[in-house]
Amino acid sequence: MSEQYPALLVIVPLLSALVVSVAGWVNKRWCFPIAVAALSVSAWSSVGLLFRVLNEGVIVYKLGGWSPPMGIAYYIDYLNGLVLPVVSIVALLNLISSKRTVEQQFPDKTGPFYTLYVLMVTGLLGIVVTGDAFNLYVLLEIASLTGYGLLAMGEERAPLATLNYLYMGTIGACFYLLGIGYLYIVTGSLNMVDIARLLPPLYQSKAVLAAFIICMVGVWLKMAFFPLHAWLPNAYTFANSASSSLIAPLVTKVMVYVMIRLMLTIFTPKFVFNTLAVHDAVVWLAVIAIAMGAVLALKERNLKKMLTYIVVAEVGYMVGGAWLGNRAGLTGAVLHIVNDALMTLCVFLVVGNIVYKIKGYAFGDLKGLFAKMPFTMGAFVIGALSIIGVPPTCGFFSKWYLILGAIQAHQYGFMVALLFSSLINVVLFFRVFEIGFYEPFSDHEGHEHHPAVMAEAPLTMLVPLYVVAISLILVGLYTGDIVNHIVQFVIPKGFM
Amino acid sequence: MTDLISMVVAKYNYWIYITLMMIGLYAMIAKNNLVKKIVGMNIFQTAIILFYVSIGVKKGATIPILEHGHGPNAHHVVHAVDYINPLPHVLMLTAIVVGVATLGVALALAIRIYNNYNTLEEDEILAQVREK
Amino acid sequence: MDKQEEEGLGRKHNTSKREISDQGPGRRKNFGPYVVTFFILFGVWVVLSGKFDPFHLSLGVISCAIVAYLSADLLRPSMRGLLILLxxxxxxxxxxxxxxxxxxxxxxxxxxxxxxxxxxxxxxxxxxxxxxxxxxxxxxxxxxxxxxxxxxxxxxxxxxxxxxxxxxxxxxxxxxxxxxxxxxxxxxxxx
Amino acid sequence: MDIMNIIVCVLLFSGLFFLTGGAVGILRFPDFYSRLHPAGKLDTLGSLLAMTAFALFNLHHFSLGALLTSLKILLIVVFIFLASPTATHGIVDAGVRAGLAPWTKGEKRR
Amino acid sequence: MDSIFLYSSLYLAFLMVLSLIRAMIGPTVLDRMIGVNAIGSKTVVLLIMIGFLYHRMDMFVDIALAYAMLNFIAVLAASRYFQKRKGLYDEALYR
Amino acid sequence: METITSIRPLLAVLVSLLIIPLVVVSSRSPNVRETWTFVAAVAKFLIVLSMLPAILRGTEIVYTVVQFMPGAAIKFRVDALGMLFALVSSSLWIITSAYSIGYMRGLKEHGQTRYFCFFAICLSATIGAAFSANLLTLYLFYEILSLATYPLVTHHQDLEARSSGRKYLLYVVGASIGLVLPAMLICYNLAGTLEFSKNGILAGTAASPSLLFILLFMFVFGFAKSAIMPMHSWLPAAMVAPTPVSALLHAVAVVKVGVFSIVRILTGVFGIQLLSSSHLGMAVCCVAAFTILVGSFIALSQDGLKRLLAFSTIAQLSYIVLGVALLSPKGMTGGMLHIAMHAFGKITLFFCAGAIFVATGKKNISEMIGIGRRMPVTMAAFFIASLSIIGMPPCGGFISKWYLALGTLQAHQIGFLVVLLFSSLLNACYFIPITYKAFFCRPEDAMFENKVQEAPVFCVVPLVITATISVILLFYPQPFLRLARMMVQSITGV
Amino acid sequence: MKIIGLIITVVTGALLIYAAADFPAWSDPASPASTYLSPHFIEKTMEETSVPNIVTAVLADYRGFDTMFETTVIFSAGVVCFFLLRISRREEEEPETRYYRHVLTGVTIQLKEGYKMPPSADFERIDAVWTPPDLIIKTGCRILIPFVQLFALYVIAHGHHSPGGGFQGGVILGASVILLAISHDLRTAVRRMSEKLIGILCAVGVFIYAGTGALCLLLKQNFLDYSALAGVLHVDPITARSHGILIVEIGVGIAVLATMIWIYNNISSAGRYRQGL
Amino acid sequence: MIWPIDLAILTLVVIAGIGALMVKDLLGAAILFGAYSFMMCLLWSIMGAVDVAFTEASVGAGVSTVFFVAAVFRTSRRTKD
Structure with missing residues (x-):
């Protein structure tokens, strides 16, 4: 069966999304177990794929039995071999964690919720696994549409924010589609590898240049890269916690993956860094992105919104890293996809737990939270430390590679931006810790012992949270292995 | 000069697709009404479809459905130059479907927004948001 | 939707001015309208299809049956009316x-x-x-x-x-x- | 140029003539109700004539397939004949319900 | 014969411009509906003409038929609006 | 030099982490909880001690936990310097644990479980830093230590604690992220490795002198825990913490990790040759000397006992930096030795301050006139310890100061000798009056008139022990002196 | 905003125009797009899949995977609309007032606070804004709807030979039900196709598509390789491809049909399913 | 490909598109958008993309206009631009 893993990876969630949908009409209680089973199979096959890639190298799976330029093919190489397990496992953990929230928030609509959830994961996995440029667009739309649906169910402002997201997302996806069209018009192919093969003689063509720019702008829109980020904070903040903790970790990261895929596979580094030579400008844009994300986060008095701005800043990390144009920077960017997915999941799960128990996430609501929810906050500390970049959590190591790349590329601005944002993160998170820790104030001497009333989230929410939190540390400790066995093969040979 | 004119003439489809697309894009950015923006979004999408379909056009070719598909001379040789490139059409079928799906979702969102704020004008909604 | 209410409202009543049977498709005992509808539709199908191989004809039979099942109560034809009308x-x-x-x-x-x-x-x-x-x-x-x-x-x-x-x-x-x-x-x- | 083609052309041109009437009519007539007259009638007849022309022309190379195609064209005509008055009625009904007063002689064009 | 069809179709396009003018200038929504409906009926004819121009009549008939059906639905839907929203005539406010 | 691969360094680090769950679980029964702390402290000390013979034999113990990239790993290497530091801190943890029990129970503090947990984490990090074999590991444990100290600093959870905590974080974490991290990466980029080596990892690289200068000061100021001016002002602020915290952490673990890190940087990253050839050592010496003088002067004007001790610490820490930066074998020996000597002395002083606070609630020196009548044992210990800090016999401090002074001479830097002596004079000026007033002045406060009433036994015994050790160290400085000499020998070859 | 929009638009347009200069001329038969992949499709489709409509063949076979997700897109749009708009009974604030109309006389009865009429043949439930359907429209549509549906099925069935296919047929089929809802009222349409049925049909449609693919997988071929169905259908592999295409087109048709109705129901009644457009 | 008609219809498309965006009434915009879809459908068939034309006819002209009208029905016709 293992040769069918690439298909199973996407098909099992798809089919089970349909089954979940039907189950929603028949008996709502079946939805959740089916969804869990489906995502478990995906996770299993993605891990299986990763090991196959490690053993055998690139895997090509022909859908419909048609060989690649004619039909659609899946290419699983080291890059998506790494990203796939992350996507599926993050989705699985969040799914388990979301059970109670969903029951609390949409008692009548669990069926559609899980349907959309599983479909979204299908879309994201498909984006990562596919080797066809147009197929990617379709899957992108699945992920986006379901994402709109999931995000819009939230607070009063959620629909408006989501509609804005929808406008931006549509422009982004259409730009991507247009860029693929430009490539198609000059090459006549839609398969990524095939396009890459046909492109080199056309590097000087204006159409290829425009295709690249348009694709990039489209992808940046989708990932909320700096000047195009305006939709993200509101959309993620006002959504329900189960959805935002799925979408915040995954969507931007998957889009970064798409960007790297575009840069590495379709338009080869030779074109991006030698022919085009705009990477300095992009890195500076990333610098501004990081700085703005940090500063805007500092302004917020609301935990979830603050985190969304951190997401914006993190996007800056990855884009900047990928555009540094050297091995270390790219390693950092790829590593950060993994790490950032995990740490964002961690903090957003914490927000989910807080919302579940306290029904609020403004700073004012967090008073005394360390006493109320010590375990949740414990995980939050780990997640926060990882975002700050404290060793041995994984956030440190991706930052390590990013800074190393910045130094090697002599992009000191980027280095400073990374450090600056880490410092701001320290401020941000310790501000939250302070509020959760001290308020309401005890008397001046602090000797009075307030018996803490524990109101911890249920076990289904805590267990996934701790799995993530521990994996933050484990991934950090095994960074060396990840880099040596996977990430270094991502980067094409001959790349500096 | 003649080059320019011949270029303009030879690719007029592309110019018009760009025009349409820019109309849509401008509407999406600058219009104040949410439904107008959705209309703009659809125009934007159709412009891209126009672009793709324009790629497929081939002078002196017919529609991509084989003549004499079945029947006595079903197995005569098919020449590629006789038929329009079908691939962009396939892609655009998908794109149209995506467009209508997005439209449905966008309208559903607009209705929800209207239920919340009783208006579809973005500035009025934002004013209400700020008041709260 | 209240099941019982639906059922109750759906009972047959000839005197009403209601145009469409509430029973939903295909619950009437009388098969006449279905047959008539079927043949009308099949005539249209032949014109539309223009293919007379068994495969397409059988598809046509299935399609016409489906439509007749679904919508015979909309058309409400009768054998006599059909001939006279024509x-x-x-x-x-x-x-x-x-x-x-x-x-x-x-x-x-x-x-x-x-x-x-x-x-x-x-x-x-x-x-x-x-x-x-x-x-x-x-x-x-x-x-x-x-x-x-x-x-x-x-x-x-x-x-x-x-x-x-x-x-x-x-x-x-x-x-x-x-x-x-x-x-x-x-x-x-x-x- | 055989006789068939001439018939086809005549039918086609008369169809186009009526369609022109429809197009001009909806521009020239003074109010909504009166505009419906050219829109509802002239277009229908124009289409009918043009379609008949096409159906005939299609029979040029006679075969069963061509006949069926011509029948299909006539099916469109039938459909238009059923649908067009209904649509016209729908619009006029909407006008009445929207409270649009009919134009009467001597008023300004609107 | 092809050229006759070609020029006829160009002429039809011109007629569509006329209808489109009505659809653009209004003044009421209903006038626009009339204009669009008129465009629709011309489109059906035009589609079949294109079929002849391509010499693939049989392929275009289906589209024309579908077109006639769906145009009808759209017009009905728009007119239906006024059955439910009686007297709502707020276009004048923004004219 | 021969090396042994052994897991013992890792165990030494982990043992205090492992008891945290036990501490948390047994939070309802304080006795059990503190038993666990003791067990861990003793176990840690024993593990460290078990490595001592091997180190004294001249071998090194190496253990690689995980390799991230070439030249950067989590790796432990126990050498003489690390052993010295680990011995000091692990032995003092036992004593401090005992003291903590007395202090915390005496004041009925809240959150004691949390306190013991983070205390344990801090100790792990300290030992980890002591045994770290490369810059990355050092940085890792340094960061953990910084963050784990934060809850201890802000233990009281009041406004003052909050602002102090912020200041602490801003200085320590800010400096380490903003300065050490980039400096470390630049090093890595230059040398391709972060492994400490005898000659310094930067020795063979083609770094320009100005880059070296910048790097050095990024490190020196980046390890803000060492409280080199101008990065010092978190230390007095952090004195809002409970006294055992101040005692162990701000006299031993935290600040010493800072200094230790600087010593490692100077010896392991830059190397003696590089420092002396580019005169960078001199620059560090100047900064250190400045800190010594200014710190001492400020200490002179303090009234709060703990704040006084804090500024004294600032000054004393710079002795160590100065000694190492002199680059003369004797000076380096003195500097390293001072890590141990100052630790025992200063911790006694802090214990005394805490004991006074527990027993009487006094914090300011001006309120302690005549306190010797009530707490003679405590004040006697205080006296001994202050002698050690001043650098007078019969205390251990004398030895280290002696070596330092010799070092200045050996390096032909008479100026720094003057600084040393003058600062010792200043030390005497602010310490001796306290003891004098405590014993020989009439108490103004009626509270001191009563009969002898010491702090709880758990408070007093530890400070007596540390004071005693301070004295013993003068006569038997063996393990520490030998370790320091071994280290210096391995670096300089003398 | 307008100025920003203008600037962005102009910049984008300028970029696109600039790039278009390097395009091959429009409708050039020698352009890469026309010479690289498409000749294969045009020339080989008939022998590889035995489907004359190349678009259908490419759509459902060569790029069948795209189409499966296209159907999924539609499906998810339906679910999203339902998820966003449908107001479940629990969410409604107060017990609703119900209206009933006596069918023969047209007398309307109002029942307050959730009381229900006992089931009766003579009364039909209506809504507060109910308007009597127009006779002409109603009758006209009644006659047209079956033919529209038949045409839709024809389109699905003849996707191989003429333009059209599952998607178009499905839309027209859905439109016929929408037409019913428009010409009568939403309740009538919902009675004929209940919400549950629609919801299940949606999923079933996509399931037919994906399930066919998965069946190929179980028959030891790659996903969506319809030639694997040869053994099941007792035909040669090429005809099996043709039949496979038909099967998935039917799936697409069902999914699209149901989804279109679903979206319309939700949008036109804003989720209350009372009174549609 | 019949370029004169193509050009004519392209012009119409642009006009209809602008019209749909300029009309100060959402119902009118929806209707004009329907006209825009008609034109598009014609355009596709002129370019020989029959399947696309069919889809556009069924979707653009039929269903999406109905969706628009339904949405406008459920919200408001009012618009300022």
């Missing part, structure tokens, strides 16, 4: 064509007349038709719409017509000859 429709259609042609010439004349504004004098004419059946009324209304300078504005189920006429001459002859012809088709010529 025979009687043809002369009426020819007559109608003639009328339409005349009407169109009239309107075209108006359209291209330089002083068109002086010629036209829109007004609303009201009258009561003797026709009873829905189908007859609708045929009449549509015919009015298609012919000389008149458009049906409103028809009540009882046969009250409101007609917008573009000028005096158009509105005069109503209900007139047309009503009689339609009454003949639908066998309502008793009046």
């Amino acid at each position: 025979v009687r429709w043809v002369p009426y259609l020819l007559w109608l064509m003639k009328e339409i042609f005349k009407a169109n010439l009239h309107v075209t004349y108006l359209v291209f007349h330089p002083r068109m504004m002086d010629l036209i004098d829109p007004k609303i004419v009201k009258f009561r038709s003797k026709l009873e059946g829905d189908l007859a009324l609708v045929t009449f209304a549509n015919s009015i719409t298609l012919t000389p300078g008149t458009i049906t504005v409103n028809v009540s189920p009882d046969g009250d017509f409101k007609v917008h006429a573009i000028d005096k001459a158009s509105g005069e002859p109503l209900p007139g000859e047309m009503e009689a012809r339609i009454a003949k088709i639908f066998g309502e010529s008793d009046g």
Whole structure:
């Protein structure tokens, strides 16, 4: 069966999304177990794929039995071999964690919720696994549409924010589609590898240049890269916690993956860094992105919104890293996809737990939270430390590679931006810790012992949270292995 | 000069697709009404479809459905130059479907927004948001 | 949706003016309408399809069966009506064509007349038709719409017509000859 | 140029003539109700004539397939004949319900 | 014959411009509906003409038929609006 | 030099982490909880001690936990310097644990479980830093230590604690992220490795002198825990913490990790040759000397006992930096030795301050006139310890100061000798009056008139022990002196 | 905002125009797009899949995977609309007032606070804004709807030979039900196709598609390789491809049909399913 | 490909598109958008993309216009631009 893993990876969630949908009409209680089973199979096959890639190298799976330029093919190489397990496992953990929230928030609509959830994961996995440029667009739309649906169910402002997201997302996806069209018009192919093969003689063509720019702008829109980020904070903040903790970790990261895929596979580094030579400008844009994300986060008095701005800043990390144009920077960017997915999941799960128990996430609501929810906050500390970049959590190591790349590329601005944002993160998170820790104030001497009333989230929410939190540390400790066995093969040979 | 004119003439489809697309894009950015923006979004999408379909056009070719598909001379040789490139059409079928799906979702969102704020004008909604 | 309510409301009642059976498709005992619908539809299918190999014909049978199952209660045909209608429709259609042609010439004349504004004098004419059946009324209304300078504005189920006429001459002859012809088709010529 | 083609052309041109009437009519007529007259009638007849022309022309190379295609064209005509008055009625009904007063002689064009 | 069809179709396109003008200038929504409906009926004819120009009549008939059906639905839907929203005539406010 | 691969360094680090769950679980029964703390402290000390013979034999113990990239790993290497530091801190943890029990129970503090947990984490990090074999590991444990100290600093959870905590974080974490991290990466980029080596990892690289200068000061100021001016002002602020915290952490673990890190940087990253050839050592010496003088002067004007001790610490820490930066073998020996000597002395002083606070609630020196009548044992210990800090016999401090002074001479830097002596004079000026007033002045406060009433036994015994050790160290400085000498020998070859 | 929009638009347009200069001329038969992949499709489709409509063949076979997700897109749009708009009974604030109309006389009865009429043949439930359907429209549509549906099925069935296919047929089929809802009212349409049925049909449609693919997988071929169905259908592999295409087209049709109705129901009644457009 | 008609219809498309965006009434915009879809459908068939034309006819002209009208029905016709 293992040769069918690439298909199973996407098909099992798809089919089970349909089954979940039907189950929603028949008996709502079946939805959740089916969804869990489906995502478990995906996770299993993605891990299986990763090991196959490690053993055998690139895997090509022909859908419909048609060989690649004619039909659609899946290419699983080291890059998506790494990203796939992350996507599926993050989705699985969040799914388990979301059970109670969903029951609390949409008692009548669990069926559609899980349907959309599983479909979204299908879309994201498909984006990562596919080797066809147009197929990617379709899957992108699945992920986006379901994402709109999931995000819009939230607070009063959620629909408006989501509609804005929808406008931006549509422009982004259409730009991507247009860029693929430009490539198609000059090459006549839609398969990524095939396009890459046909492109080199056309590097000087204006159409290829425009295709690249348009694709990039489209992808940046989708990932909320700096000047195009305006939709993200509101959309993620006002959504329900189960959805935002799925979408915040995954969507931007998957889009970064798409960007790297575009840069590495379709338009080869030779074109991006030698022919085009705009990477300095992009890195500076990333610098501004990081700085703005940090500063805007500092302004917020609301935990979830603050985190969304951190997401914006993190996007800056990855884009900047990928555009540094050297091995270390790219390693950092790829590593950060993994790490950032995990740490964002961690903090957003914490927000989910807080919302579940306290029904609020403004700073004012967090008073005394360390006493109320010590375990949740414990995980939050780990997640926060990882975002700050404290060793041995994984956030440190991706930052390590990013800074190393910045130094090697002599992009000191980027280095400073990374450090600056880490410092701001320290401020941000310790501000939250302070509020959760001290308020309401005890008397001046602090000797009075307030018996803490524990109101911890249920076990289904805590267990996934701790799995993530521990994996933050484990991934950090095994960074060396990840880099040596996977990430270094991502980067094409001959790349500096 | 003649080059320019011949270029303009030879690719007029592309110019018009760009025009349409820019109309849509401008509407999406600058219009104040949410439904107008959705209309703009659809125009934007159709412009891209126009672009793709324009790629497929081939002078002196017919529609991509084989003549004499079945029947006595079903197995005569098919020449590629006789038929329009079908691939962009396939892609655009998908794109149209995506467009209508997005439209449905966008309208559903607009209705929800209207239920919340009783208006579809973005500035009025934002004013209400700020008041709260 | 309340199941019980649905069931209850769905019981058969012939006297009602309700047009569509609430039973949903396919719960009637009488198979006549289905068969008739099926054959009408199959005739249309053959025209549409133009393929006579067994594969496509069997597809056609399946399709027609599905549509008949779903929508026979919409069409509500009967064997007798079908035959009679076909025979009687043809002369009426020819007559109608003639009328339409005349009407169109009239309107075209108006359209291209330089002083068109002086010629036209829109007004609303009201009258009561003797026709009873829905189908007859609708045929009449549509015919009015298609012919000389008149458009049906409103028809009540009882046969009250409101007609917008573009000028005096158009509105005069109503209900007139047309009503009689339609009454003949639908066998309502008793009046 | 055989006789068939001439018939086809005549039918086609008369169809186009009526369609022209429809197009001009909806521009020239003074109000909504009167505009419906050309829109509802002239277009229908115009289409009818043009379609008949096409159906005939299609029979040029006679075959079963061509006949069926011609029948299909006539099916469109039938459909238009059923649908067009209904649509016209729908619009006029909407006008009445929206409270649009009919134009009467002597008023300004609107 | 092809050229006749070609010029006829160009002429039809011109007629569509006229209808489109009505659809653009209004003044009421209903006038626009009339204009669009008129465009629709011309489109059906035009589609079949294109079929002849491509010499693939049989392929275009289906589209024309579908077109006639769906145009009808759209017009009905728009007119239906006024049955439910009686007297709502707020276009004048922004004219 | 021969090396042994052994897991013992890792165990030494982990043992205090492992008891945290036990501490948390047994939070309802304080006795059990504190037993666990003791067990861990003793176990840690024993593990460290078990490595001592091997180190003294001249071998090194190496253990690689995980390799991230070439030249950067989590790796432990126990050498003489690390052993010295680990010995000091692990032995003092035992004593401090005992003291903590007395102090915390005496004041009925809240959150004691949390306190013991983070205390344990801090100790792990300290030992980890002591045994780290490369810059990355050092940085890792340094960061953990910084963050784990934060809850201890802000233990009281009041406004003052909050602002102090912020200041602490801003200085320590800010400096380490903003300065050490980039400096470390630049190093890595230059040298391709972060492994400490005898000659310094930067020795063979083609770094320009100005880059070296910048790097050095990024490190020196980046390890803000060492409280080199101008990065010092978190230390007095952090004195809001409970006294055992101040005692162990701000006299031993935290600040010493800072200094230790600087010593590692100077010896392991830059190397003696590089420093002396580019005169960078001199620059560091100047900064250190400045800190010594200014710190001492400020200490002179303090009234709060703990704040006084804090500024004294600032000054004393710079002795160590100065000694190492002199680059003369004797000076380096003195500097390293001072890590141990100052630790025992200063911790005694802090214990005394805490004991006074527990027993009487006094914090300011001006309120302690005549306190010797009530707490003679405590004040006697205070006296001994202050002698050690001043650098007078019969205390251990004398030895280290002696070596330092010799070092200045050996390096032909008479100026720094003057600084040393003058600062010792200043030390005497602010310490001796306290003891004098405590014993020989009439108490103003009626509270001191009563009979002898010491702090709880758990408070007093530890400070007596540390004071005693301070004295013993003068006569038997063996393990520490030998370790320091071994280290210096391995670096300089003398 | 307008100025920003203008600037962005102009910049984008300028970029696109600039790039278009390097395009091959429009409708050039020698352009890469026309010479690289498409000749294969055009020339080989018939022998590889035995489907004359190349678009259908490419759509459902060569790029069948795209189409499966296209159907999924539609499906998810339906679910999203339902998820966003449908107001469940629990969410409604107060017990609703119900209206009933006596079918024969047209008398309307109002029942307050959630009381229900006992099931009766003579009354039908209506809504507060109910308007009597127009006779002409109603009758006209009644006659047209079956033919529209038949045409839709024809389109699905003849996707191989003429333009059209599952998607178009499905839309027209859905439109016919929408037409019913428009010409009568939403309740009538919902009675004929209940919400649950629609919801299940949606999923079933996509399931037919994906399930066919998965069946190929179980028959030891790659996903969506319809030639694997040869053994099941007892035909040669090429005809099996053709039949496979038909099967998935039917799936697409069902999914699209149901989704279109679903979206319409939700949008036109804003989720209350009372009174549609 | 019949370029004169193509050009004519392209012009119409642009006009209809602008019209749909300029109309100060959402119902009117929806209707004009329907007209825009008609034009598009014609355009596709002129370019020989029959399947696309079919889809556009069924989707653009039929269903999406109905969706628009339904949405406008459920919200408001009012618009300022």
